[in-house]
Amino acid sequence: MARDRGVVPRDDALRAELIRRAVHPAAPGNADRLWDVLDEHEAWPGYRLVDVDGEHAAWLIAQLGDTELQRRCLEHLEAAVDWGDAPPGHYACLVDRVRMAEGHPQLYGSQFVIAAGGRIVPWPIERPETVDVRRTRMGLQPLAVQQMIMEAEYREHGTPLWPVTSPPPP
Numbered sequence: 001m002a003r004d005r006g007v008v009p010r011d012d013a014l015r016a017e018l019i020r021r022a023v024h025p026a027a028p029g030n031a032d033r034l035w036d037v038l039d040e041h042e043a044w045p046g047y048r049l050v051d052v053d054g055e056h057a058a059w060l061i062a063q064l065g066d067t068e069l070q071r072r073c074l075e076h077l078e079a080a081v082d083w084g085d086a087p088p089g090h091y092a093c094l095v096d097r098v099r100m101a102e103g104h105p106q107l108y109g110s111q112f113v114i115a116a117g118g119r120i121v122p123w124p125i126e127r128p129e130t131v132d133v134r135r136t137r138m139g140l141q142p143l144a145v146q147q148m149i150m151e152a153e154y155r156e157h158g159t160p161l162w163p164v165t166s167p168p169p170p
Helices: 012-022 030-041 047-063 067-083 088-101 128-137 143-157
Strands: 112-114 120-122
Touching: 012 030, 012 047, 030 047, 030 067, 047 067, 047 088, 067 088, 088 128, 112 143, 120 143, 128 143
Parallel strands: none
Antiparallel strands: 112 120
């Protein structure tokens, strides 16, 4: 699936711009700019193009984009992961975010919601008995560890690390 990208010249100006935009990832214009970057480079803005922090900034913007942008990002992000140009965990989280937005169970258990009584729980997970195997393959911590982190964040700050919605009806 991945095509050989060869030498990708570093774009320090793009890196700086993405980092600046990631301070407020949902700000107007950020999603449009990420669309432009994907079109211009026909690839995910990965480590080779914008370094580690620039890639992370692009991922933060993608996380808060609309589902159409997220799907487009996934196409390129999957290839970037294959090339070693982005972390697998970024792909896993974005896959889950799209599945959640579409009302489907997530694969990696990266998205959490506030349940009855104010508890933080993962959005429903497809084949939950094997979620930690999938998480390990993507460089993510076991689900139980991530849930403890999310609960602590919620207790300390009153909000979880990620935006949440109500879980789907049973």
